[in-house]
Amino acid sequence: MNIREWALPVYTILMQMAVGALLMLWLVRAASLRRHAPAAVDRVLRLPLAAIWITTLTAVTASHWHLSRFYLSPLAVLNWRTSWLSREIIFTVLFFALTTALLWLLWFRDGRTRLKTALGWASVAAGYGVIYSMSRIYLLPSQAFWNTPLTLAGFLLASILLGATAVPVFLVMDLKFTEVACNADVGRAGAATDAAMADIGLRQRIIRHSFGWLAAAALVAAGLAPLLSVRLIEMLSHGDVAAQTSLALLLGLYRPLLILRFVALFSGVGGFLLTAWRVRGTRMPLNLTNSVYLVCLLVLVAEITGRFLFYAVHVRTGL
Amino acid sequence: MIVIYLLYGLAFFSLGLTASLHMLQGSSLPLRNHLPWLAAFGFACAATGWLDMLLLTDLKPEAATVVQSFRTLLQPVSGLLLLIFGWRILTKVSPLPAWTQLIPGLLLAPLAFVITYAATTFITPSPIEIPIDIWSRYLLYLPGSIMAGIGFLRQWRQQRKRQYYDVARLMLAAGVAFLFEAFVVGLVVPAAPYGPASYYNYDRTVPEAFTADQSAESEPFGLINWLDDDRVLEVTGLPIQFWRMLSAFAVTFFVVQGLGVFDALRKRELAALQAERDRAQLSALTAYNVARETAESWTEVLINIGRRIAELDDVDEILGYTVANGCHLLASDFMGLAIVNADQTDLELKYYADERERAARLVEMPVKVKNRCLLQTLQGAKSFCSADNEPPEHFADLHFFTSPGGEMSPMHALAAVPLSLDNKPIGVLWVSRHENAPYSETDLIWLECLADQAVIAIQHGLMTSQLQSFSIIEERGRIAREMHDGLAQVLGYLNLQVQTLETLHRRGKEEALEAELAQMKDAVRTAHADVRENILSLRTTLANEKGLISAIDEYLNEFGLQTRIQTSFVHTVDEPVDLASLAEVQLVCILQESLTNVRKHANARRVSVKIEQVGRERGESVLMEVRDDGVGFAQSNGSRSFGLQTMHERARAVGGTLTVQSTPGAGTIITCSLPCLQSDNLKRKNPLFSYEYS
The missing domain is CATH 1.20.1070 (Rhopdopsin 7-helix transmembrane proteins)
Incomplete structure (x- = not known):
């Protein structure tokens, strides 16, 4: 794969990560609103949402490297009636616009909780529109490796897995940022404000309450991933020559990467379960930075490797 | 390479x-x-x-x-x-x-x-x-x-x-x-197809790139080399x-x-x-030394005030000393002591000290104190200490006398404490500064200590004046007794004798008349001697400002001249004798009583008086010995003469002892020992004591 081809894994992985993270973040928000004041919860979610927005922006930017003449990319939406690519672009733009509006509301407008809630779910829906369109692009009869419902399932699972491991990173990153800023204030003013301490406490409570089910979601998604792979291998083994060739490449040349993918995936999810168990078992503040970053890194490596294999192994049927 | x-x-x-x-x-x-x-x-x-x-x-x-x-x-x-x-x-x-x-x-x-x-x-x-x-x-x-x-x-x-x-x-x-x-x-x-070093040709796949490495030398790996x-x-x-x-x-x-x-x-x-x-340690040590010296100075001053009170010094002197030293120790430009007047209508300045003059002054004419803070301190019986941002009107009316130059710079710091006697406010003691440097809590505590001492001095002054009144009454009683026992008896006797003389004269008994006249002459001589001795005693007692030794010396000379008894006086102490004022008075009274007894009863030719300071280790005392070569008397346990009993009581009253040694025909020795003040501790070593009370 060259740089132009790497633009596709970058775009697909980052978009799936952004959509999955927004889904998980909005679930965290819905759970937190039952226990805490909406204004306080929305204040905690500002930085994670900004990270999702940056991820989306990076994905959209990276996708242009796939084009010969990127300035003509807007023309691609004209075929929306017939082309899943056009629909993918439309959903991507919609997702980005809704996320931007949501970010603006969270940062600059207090209150309006219902609007924020609705806008968030609309963004999630648009995001899954992107993922659906994205998977439909690859359902080509000429591509035996891609042309199965497993592609759609794989993309959906990837978004859940990436989202479930990215949200802890964003929450911990935000907590760390707040703690350091608070410490800097203590250094300057001699004491932390009650509001700052309350903010830190709220963040810790949200992390404590959400890590368990986020880890469970990641475990379910990771558990389904090998089942999908087994099913795919089974399908390819009964397929045509192109399918057989793809299978040979997957289990031959690219076998180390396939192994790497699953080792990284289960190491990451295992680490996540361990972290969630540690968080649940104590009320003391924990230094979660290294563990959640490592978990996310391993899952990302696993998914990127999987996506690399997805693009590297396909063999066109016929000429 | x-x-x-x-x-x-x-x-x-x-x-x-x-x-x-x-x-x-x-x-x-x-x-x-x-x-x-x-x-x-x-x-x-x-x-x-x-x-x-x-x-x-x-x-x-x-x-x-x-x-x-x-x-x-x-x-x-x-x-x-x-x-x-x-x-x-x-x-x-x-x-x-x-x-x-x-x-x-x-x-x-x-x-x-x-x-x-x-x-x-x-x-x-x-x-x-x-x-x-x-x-x-x-x-x-x-x-x-x-x-x-x-x-x-x-x-x-x-x-x-x-x-x-x-x-x-x-x-x-x-x-x-x-x-x-x-x-x-x-x-x-x-050179390799990785990262920023190379940029892929789009048409090449990775395996082909390495294959190309072996075939195409001009473009290794089929890449554009970059870095x-x-x-x-x-x-x-x-x-x-x-x-x-x-x-x-x-x-x-x-x-x-x-x-x-x-x-x-x-x-x-x-x-x-x-x-x-x-440097910080040195500063801390210096600060400690300064604090210690300050505390020592304060202690010295307070002890000295207490000592002067105990010695029954003049109240004006004590209060003046208090004000003068307080002004200096509190680094103030002015210190004043005001007392509520007799009508309870005004607060009047009585004593003040000015740092420029470094001396305290007694105010003879009434000067009213009108400063609001000082009056509030008196009324509220609560100490006052001005803050950093005190309004200027709080420092108004703090100048009582016009300086020679006319202009007086305003005060910018004030601390005042009330003087209370039996829970009743009687005055105010205060310090003030021109500089805007408020007094500290410690300063206020020291000022309160001075105020306590001032109140004690005033209280002692009142008690002393009452005691003096009692002493005068007592002395008058004594004189009345002396006149009744001595002069009045002699005069009564003389009256009877005169009647006897008239009778003898009418009867013409010349010999009996002459004998009666001789007896009358003796009686008049005795009465004269008693009167002169009383006058001498009174003069000596009331003239103690000369100093104890001088007064005794003078008294003995007069006594010798009046009684024709040879006197000698030996002393090994210097003026001023380290005795309390009351002890000095009692010592003189004991001496007078002893010499009266010598004159009346001893029939002595010589009497010697010796005064010395003894007992340095166990506490000093002044020892007085009165020794005569008279007839003496036999000492008995139960019967003690009224004069001797009075002498014992006088010695005990000031914490002393008195012993009488006498043998018939061998004279009498009266020894009186009175305790000294703790003079070593009260020596005026501090330079602050150089302040003169003017």
Whole structure:
């Protein structure tokens, strides 16, 4: 794969990560609103949402490297009636616009909780529109490796897995940022404000309450991933020559990467379960930075490797 | 190339050695916890360079394989050590800004892509050492050098802020050297289809690229070279190894220099801190001494006031002394003592002290005190201390006398305490300053102590005047008794005698008449002697301002002249005798009583009086001995004469003793011992006592 081809894994992985993270973040928000004041919860979610927005922006930017003449990319939406690519672009733009509006509301407008809630779910829906369109692009009869419902399932699972491991990173990153800023204030003013301490406490409570089910979601998604792979291998083994060739490449040349993918995936999810168990078992503040970053890194490596294999192994049927 | 690799290795070996030495010396640098990583990185890099050198020599194929394996293993290790050092120096030396906490989270995805990309390259058909070399550089050397560079640049900023410009320059140079190293070691790699070094031709696949390497020499790997070794040689005319050697020397030189100067600077800083601590200790000691001296001065003054009260000194003198010393000890420009007048209508200034005159004055004419704060202090019976931002009207009416120049600078600080007698406010004691330097809590406490002493002095003065009244009444009674027992009896006797004389004269009994006249003459002489002695006694008792010794001396002379008894006076004490005033009076009274007894009953020719100070170890006392050569008397336990009993009572009243030794025909010795004041402790050593009460 060259740089132009790497633009596709970058775009697909980052978009799936952004959509999955927004889904998980909005679930965290819905759970937190039952226990805490909406204004306080929305204040905690500002930085994670900004990270999702940056991820989306990076994905959209990276996708242009796939084009010969990127300035003509807007023309691609004209075929929306017939082309899943056009629909993918439309959903991507919609997702980005809704996320931007949501970010603006969270940062600059207090209150309006219902609007924020609705806008968030609309963004999630648009995001899954992107993922659906994205998977439909690859359902080509000429591509035996891609042309199965497993592609759609794989993309959906990837978004859940990436989202479930990215949200802890964003929450911990935000907590760390707040703690350091608070410490800097203590250094300057001699004491932390009650509001700052309350903010830190709220963040810790949200992390404590959400890590368990986020880890469970990641475990379910990771558990389904090998089942999908087994099913795919089974399908390819009964397929045509192109399918057989793809299978040979997957289990031959690219076998180390396939192994790497699953080792990284289960190491990451295992680490996540361990972290969630540690968080649940104590009320003391924990230094979660290294563990959640490592978990996310391993899952990302696993998914990127999987996506690399997805693009590297396909063999066109016929000429 | 061999020389370049040798020098490259030497440079990094020096870096490792220097860092190790600093580490072993127990350096106090802020970088000390990270020196082991720097040292390990230096040694690992040196080994890598020297292994490269060995590979250029004519090694046997087996040896070359072993060396190459070692090198392949060592390169990522040294990169990892640099990465750890860079991370630690960037994050641990000083706290990072809060926003940097966001960086790792945002770099996760790019890092994951790079790692995956690196992993995919290992499945390409190229020799294993090429991807190891390239990815060691991209993933370890590059971020490690950048972090170390930024870490040193942060040190540069810190040292500049602390104005350590020499260290700052070296830190800047070290930071730039590490960034240069990041470029030449981390970004420039051997020609390969990876990362920034090369840009793919779109039409080539990876396996084809390596195949092309063998077929097409003009475009190796079918790539456009970007930042690989060949490109550097092409652009600069020098191999990349030369630039890496240069960067190694730059890093080593500036880091080593920086460590040395940094260490020296830390030592200088420690020496400065030590000096500062010594100065602080000296200041604390000085402050302690000053506080101790102040406390001693205050104690001396308070004890002295108490002593003067005990000695029944004049109240005016005591209060004047109190005001004069209080004004000085409280560093004030004015101190005043005001008493409520007899009508209970006004507060009137009685005593004041002015720092310029360094003396206290008694105010003869009534001067009203009108200052609001002072009146409130009196009414509320609560101390007052002006604050830093006290309104100016609180300092109004604090000038009572016009200075010779006319203009009086206003007061800007005031402290006042009430004087209360039996829970009833009787006056105010206060101090004031021109300078805007408020009095402290301690000052107020000292002022309250002075006020307590002043109240005690006033109370004692009142009691003394009452006692004096009682003494006068007692003395009058005594004189009346003397006149009744002496003069009145003689006059009655003379009246009877005169009647007897008239009868004898009418009857013409001349002989009997003459005999009666002789008896009358004796009676008149005795009465005259008694009257003269009483007059002498009264004069001596009331004239004690001459001093005890002088008064006794004078009294004995007069006594000798009046009674024709030979007197002698020996004393070994100097004026003033260290006795309380009351004890002095009692001593004189005892002496007078003794001499009266000598005159009346002893029929003595000589009487001697001796006064001396004895008993230094067990507490001093003044001993008076009165010895006569008269007829003496037989001492009996039960019957004691009224005069002797009075003498015993007088001695006991002032804590003394009296003994009488007498044998018929062998004279009498009366010994009286009265205790001295604790004079050693009350010696006026303090220069403050030089204040004169005018």
